[in-house]
Amino acid sequence: MYLFNPENDLALANFTPNYTPPASAIRMAEELAVLPIWYGGKDVAGKNNCDTKVVTGGELNRSFLEAVKKILPVEASLVSFSDIASYPHLEIVPWGWNPALRRKLISEGVSQRLLPSPEELACLRRYSNRRCAVEILQELRAEEESFCGESRFFTDTEELYGWLQSISGNKVLKMPLSASGKGLIWILGEITDKQRDWCRRVVREQGGVVAEPVLAKVRDFAMEFYLQEGRVRFAGYSMFSTASSGAYRGNELLGDTRIQEKLASFVSIDLLHRLRSSLSEKLPNRFPLYTGYAGVDMMVCETSAGYCIQPCVEINMRMNMGMVAHIFHERYIYPDAEGQLVVDYFKKPEGALSFHEKMRRESPLRVENGKILSGYLSLTPVTRTTGYIAYVSVWRKQQ
Numbered sequence: 001m002y003l004f005n006p007e008n009d010l011a012l013a014n015f016t017p018n019y020t021p022p023a024s025a026i027r028m029a030e031e032l033a034v035l036p037i038w039y040g041g042k043d044v045a046g047k048n049n050c051d052t053k054v055v056t057g058g059e060l061n062r063s064f065l066e067a068v069k070k071i072l073p074v075e076a077s078l079v080s081f082s083d084i085a086s087y088p089h090l091e092i093v094p095w096g097w098n099p100a101l102r103r104k105l106i107s108e109g110v111s112q113r114l115l116p117s118p119e120e121l122a123c124l125r126r127y128s129n130r131r132c133a134v135e136i137l138q139e140l141r142a143e144e145e146s147f148c149g150e151s152r153f154f155t156d157t158e159e160l161y162g163w164l165q166s167i168s169g170n171k172v173l174k175m176p177l178s179a180s181g182k183g184l185i186w187i188l189g190e191i192t193d194k195q196r197d198w199c200r201r202v203v204r205e206q207g208g209v210v211a212e213p214v215l216a217k218v219r220d221f222a223m224e225f226y227l228q229e230g231r232v233r234f235a236g237y238s239m240f241s242t243a244s245s246g247a248y249r250g251n252e253l254l255g256d257t258r259i260q261e262k263l264a265s266f267v268s269i270d271l272l273h274r275l276r277s278s279l280s281e282k283l284p285n286r287f288p289l290y291t292g293y294a295g296v297d298m299m300v301c302e303t304s305a306g307y308c309i310q311p312c313v314e315i316n317m318r319m320n321m322g323m324v325a326h327i328f329h330e331r332y333i334y335p336d337a338e339g340q341l342v343v344d345y346f347k348k349p350e351g352a353l354s355f356h357e358k359m360r361r362e363s364p365l366r367v368e369n370g371k372i373l374s375g376y377l378s379l380t381p382v383t384r385t386t387g388y389i390a391y392v393s394v395w396r397k398q399q
Contacts, residue, residue, distance in 0.1 A: 001079060001090050002036030003055040005029055008096030008318060012125055013177035013206070017103035031388040032343070032380050034061050037068070037076040039319075039327040040093070052076040055084060064381040071377075072332055073370045085109035096318030097124060120289070127287045128317045130176045130210045136282055137312040143278060146271065148301055149215060149310035155208040157199050164191055167213055172246075174210040175202050180297075180316055181246040186214070215310060218266060219300040221259065222322045223276055225283055228291045232284045234276055235293065238322025250342035251325035253333055253392060266300045266307035275311050287317070295320040328379075328392065334371040339394035341379075345387055352386040363393060 005011075006028050007021035021029075033056035040052035057080035068074050084092065085108055092114060094101055102115050116124070126132075134151040141147045153176070154160035164171055164187060173195070175183030185195055202209050220242055224235040237259040239252040254262070260269055283294055295316040301308055325341045333339065346352040356378055365375035372394045379390040 001053045001055055001084060001087060001092050002040040003092065003094040003101075004033055004035045005095045005098075005101055006032070008094070008098055008101070009128075009177070009179035009182070011098035011100045012096065012121075012128055013175070013183075015099055015121075015125055017099045019098070019100040028345075028388045031386055032390055034064060034078070034380055035324070035390055036093075037065060037074055038332075038379055039324045040076060053079045053087065053090060055079050055081055057081070060381050060383065071365070071367055072372075082108055085111075088114065093319075097121060123289055124317065125177070127290055128177060128315075130174055130314055131208065132286060133312050133314045134210055136279075136286065136315070137310075139282065140275070140278060140311045144271070144274065144311075146308055147275075147311050148303055148308040149212070149299075149313075151210060151212045153208050153210055155203065157196070157203055157209075160199060160209055160211060161191065161196070163211060170214040172212050172214055173199065174212070176206045176208055176210060180314065180320070181242055181248050184246050215299065215301040216303070217299045218302050218307065219263070220297065221263065221300070222295045222297045222320075223279060224320075224323050224326060225279065225294045225296070226292070227284055227287055227294050230284050230288045232280050234280060235323065236326045238295070238320075238326055240322060240325075248321060248343070250340050250344075251321055253325055253329045253339040253341055253394065255329060258338065258397075263300065267309055271309065275309065279311075290317060292317065293319050293323055295322050332370070332372055333394060334368065334373045334396075336397050337371075337373055337394050338397050339372075339392055341390070341392050343388070343390045346389070347387070350384050352382055352389050353384050356382040356389065356391075359391070359393070 007025035010021060010025060011019045034054060036054045037052065040054060052075060054076055056078055062078055065076065065078060079087065084105065088111060092105065097116050099121055102121065105115060106112060131153045134153045137149055137151050152163060154163065171187040173185050173187060185198055187195065199209055219239065221237060221239045224238055226233045226235050237256050239254060239259050239262065241249045243249055260272065263272060279296060297313040299310040299313055301310055321343065328341060346355065359376040363376040365377050366373040374395050377392050379392060382389055
């Protein structure tokens with residue numbers, strides 16, 4: 001049973017069973033609840049659920065799923081949260097695990113033996129700390145001089161301020177635990193009093209601050225892995241875009257070969273393969289008790305010496321949008337087509353619905369043999385009150 005809980009990173013950082021997500025995260029979870037119908041089922045671990053059960057309810061979601069099944073070969077059914085305990089034989093697969101979700105499931109009658117223990121969640125929290133990415137980056141740079149990037153973990157604010165003074169250009173500071181692309185502040189020139197207060201608070205609450213010089217980024221991409229208690233499989237590449245703030249915007253719908261071709265415009269494929277091989281050794285050694293996806297975010301950057309890879313920006317120890325895009329492309333995109341998978345938010349009333357109707361008119365969906373040739377498709381229901389939507393836009397690849 002698959003459950004979309006996008007507030008996971010915030011809940012894991014908070015690490016209390018009674019955590020209450022912000023209203024925006026609750027709304028996203030509700031409006032994008034059916035997203036797992038697109039990626040649940042057979043995965044890189046070899047599991048194959050013919051009937052993927054997705055935890056969500058409501059007539060809107062049921063109607064949406066029935067409409068989707070008439071267009072594409074989606075094999076899924078919906079289960080309400082209150083009925084999860086009725087399926088003790090099925091593994092529960094959330095976007096990510098945290099103490100608040102564990103408590104919520106127990107309150108619905110789910111047996112504790114089916115859930116990660118408090119000790120296992122504490123281990124996952126340690127694994128999810130950005131300090132791990134800092135240390136792996138240092139190891140990778142020691143092995144390969146052509147990699148770029150610097151990342152430091154400071155437990156003392158005075159040492160942090162001294163480092164900031166010693167580094168020219170803009171810097172970014174990161175909470176050790178926060179949502180991907182969140183929990184960041186940008187130091188543009190001198191650090192301000194407000195930013196110093198932020199540093200003291202983060203050190204007090206999370207034990208340190210990650211600090212990095214801002215690089216001249218050209219492309220965002222990631223290598224996706226599946227770890228299973230000391231074993232590892234490469235799950236694929238993903239290529240994505242972020243806003244200037246670092247927040248996620250969307251993924252490109254491309255196969256691994258096409259992503260490699262794009263990256264080869266900047267760096268050698270041999271270097272990518274060496275990096276993949278190195279991470280395949282480091283990740284299971286670093287996270288021996290973890291089972292699940294691990295997405296290693298990376299960047300192609302421009303330097304005075306040419307293009308180079310920052311090989312470990314951060315590591316997402318959970319399901320991630322890169323894997324959603326990878327699986328969706330593999331299952332539902334025609335071989336000579338490509339596109340984008342986007343998660344967007346519309347503030348204006350009926351803004352999402354207006355966009356949805358406009359895209360359906362201007363980019364009608366074309367499907368052949370269960371694969372999308374071109375066009376627009378919403379991956380989640382859209383109504384007059386919708387704020388968050390996930391959608392794909394697909395086109396035929398230029399020959």
